[in-house]
Amino acid sequence: MEERRQLTRVEELTYEVKIEQVMTTDVLTVTPETMMSEAKELLRNRRISGMPVVEKGRLAGVISTEDIITTLELGKDVAVREKIGHPVRTCFADEPLAQAIRRFDMYGYGRYPVVNRRGRLVDIITQGDIIHGLLRALEADYHEEETLKHEASYLLEHVDSERTRLFLSYRVRARDFVHAGDAARQIKRALVRLGAHPQAVRRMAIATFEAETNIIIHSNGGRIAVLIQPSAIRVRATDTGPGIPDVDLAMQPGFSTAPDWVREMGFGSGMGLANIRRCASTMHLASIPGRKTCLEYTVIPEKSIALREQLTRSQNDFTRNRRPIIANGKDRPAQIDEPG
Amino acid sequence: MKLRQIVDILSLTVMAGHAGLDTEVTGGYAADLVSCAMAGAQKDGLWVTLQGHLNIVAVASLLDLAAIIVTENKVVEPEALAKANEEGIPILSTPCTTFEVVGRLWEMGVRR
Ligand SMILES: Nc1ncnc2c1ncn2[C@@H]1O[C@H](COP(=O)(O)OP(=O)(O)OP(=O)(O)O)[C@@H](O)[C@H]1O
Ligand SMILES: [Mg+2]
Numbered sequence: 069m070e071e072r073r074q075l076t077r078v079e080e081l082t083y084e085v086k087i088e089q090v091m092t093t094d095v096l097t098v099t100p101e102t103m104m105s106e107a108k109e110l111l112r113n114r115r116i117s118g119m120p121v122v123e124k125g126r127l128a129g130v131i132s133t134e135d136i137i138t139t140l141e142l143g144k145d146v147a148v149r150e151k152i153g154h155p156v157r158t159c160f161a162d163e164p165l166a167q168a169i170r171r172f173d174m175y176g177y178g179r180y181p182v183v184n185r186r187g188r189l190v191d192i193i194t195q196g197d198i199i200h201g202l203l204r205a206l207e208a209d210y211h212e213e214e215t216l217k218h219e220a221s222y223l224l225e226h227v228d229s230e231r232t233r234l235f236l237s238y239r240v241r242a243r244d245f246v247h248a249g250d251a252a253r254q255i256k257r258a259l260v261r262l263g264a265h266p267q268a269v270r271r272m273a274i275a276t277f278e279a280e281t282n283i284i285i286h287s288n289g290g291r292i293a294v295l296i297q298p299s300a301i302r303v304r305a306t307d308t309g310p311g312i313p314d315v316d317l318a319m320q321p322g323f324s325t326a327p328d329w330v331r332e333m334g335f336g337s338g339m340g341l342a343n344i345r346r347c348a349s350t351m352h353l354a355s356i357p358g359r360k361t362c363l364e365y366t367v368i369p370e371k372s373i374a375l376r377e378q379l380t381r382s383q384n385d386f387t388r389n390r391r392p393i394i395a396n397g398k399d400r401p402a403q404i405d406e407p408g
Numbered sequence: 409m410k411l412r413q414i415v416d417i418l419s420l421t422v423m424a425g426h427a428g429l430d431t432e433v434t435g436g437y438a439a440d441l442v443s444c445a446m447a448g449a450q451k452d453g454l455w456v457t458l459q460g461h462l463n464i465v466a467v468a469s470l471l472d473l474a475a476i477i478v479t480e481n482k483v484v485e486p487e488a489l490a491k492a493n494e495e496g497i498p499i500l501s502t503p504c505t506t507f508e509v510v511g512r513l514w515e516m517g518v519r520r
Contacts, residue, residue, distance in 0.1 A: 256470060277467070335443070
């Protein structure tokens with residue numbers, strides 16, 4: 069197979085960026101009647117090394133410091149016209165940078181006049197312009213990438229559809245301490261890859277670990293299902309088993325029915341459900357004693373919370389005395405502090 | 409402070425997870441109850457505990473902890489060591505009690 073060389077980003081940009089985008093536009097010109105001594109002063113004052121010669125708007129040639137020195141060395145001052153016999157190579161303003169770069173490689177001049185398609189001079193381009201232009205383009209590129217990263221751009225939010233949802237499901241076996249935390253870890257990894265907000269990932273990791281260990285410790289086995297949507301991550305942890313006779317009691321921090329052998333492993337402090345409540349935006353625990361338990365909770369990513377609050381506020385403004393339709397801040401999750 | 413420095417100063421035995429020794433440690437948490445660690449331990453922090461079973465690695469991994477310090481030479485399950493190596497989470501062992509370890513960490517300036 070033919071080996072295809074990979075195009076670097078800089079090379080790519082030389083095709084994306086047009087010459088007119090990197091020009092400096094404030095170009096200094098002379099006419100063919102300008103005297104060489106005058107041109108010399110202009111170049112010296114501006115600290116540049118060459119100028120286009122323009123006659124009635126059309127490009128007549130280019131004059132460089134080198135031309136001036138060789139002329140003036142002879143001791144006589146002449147009009148610029150005398151020295152611009154050779155044909156001028158130019159670039160078109162709407163050509164890609166790559167075109168200009170090729171010219172610089174081929175002919176080695178220090179600058180090229182840039183003309184529009186009607187032959188009128190619009191500017192000159194130097195190698196410096198190209199380097200600056202490419203650096204600017206790279207910076208813009210980089211900046212775009214950074215902002216995307218910083219928005220913690222949630223992949224799902226960038227998918228256009230009326231309904232975007234990703235469904236994950238994990239089987240959890242009773243007493244299987246060897247795999248305790250595997251579902252939570254896999255869900256966490258998926259959310260990180262999707263670009264979910266770190267706070268949302270952390271809440272989900274903690275809550276799901278607790279739900280998972282509860283199935284392992286207290287039930288006969290079950291399943292953890294996760295529905296990931298741009299606006300919320302919903303979890304349903306279901307199992308068959310003894311169920312919970314008194315849900316309110318079970319929710320109380322410190323209440324636990326865990327057997328001693330489980331407590332020896334550091335479980336059974338009765339803090340699991342409390343942890344879930346702290347991390348989740350909403351939580352609902354239901355059980356049919358002697359048969360099954362169903363725990364549901366959601367984690368709403370920060371961005372969506374902000375959006376919801378904004379909506380609530382504008383709703384408030386709009387409806388004045390009427391109750392806002394969208395939920396108030398009550399079920400907003402407690403802030404989990406991240407160091408640093 | 410770098411985890412490696414803490415290992416040196418406290419003469420901890422690195423039982424597993426050598427790959428994770430360059431983490432910059434920000435703080436710590438001590439508990440033998442899994443749900444307490446789950447609630448209180450922070451990212452890039454140390455977890456000082458008497459537990460040596462496999463699930464401590466799951467906790468450390470879920471919370472992105474810097475390392476687990478297992479005190480009183482408590483036996484760490486081989487499965488836990490294998491998992492820790494896999495995840496690059498250091499398990500550090502010491503004959504000292506949790507009380508002593510936390511005290512020394514505090515003296516060293518690990519106070520969050
Ligand atoms: N899926 C379940 N099936 C049956 N009972 C459950 C289930 N989940 C929780 N319970 C009951 O609720 C109690 C409290 O649960 P919680 O998670 O808060 O604490 P724990 O699991 O006992 O201890 P910890 O989570 O701190 O290790 C449990 O001890 C158990 O009696
Ligand atoms: Mg529990």
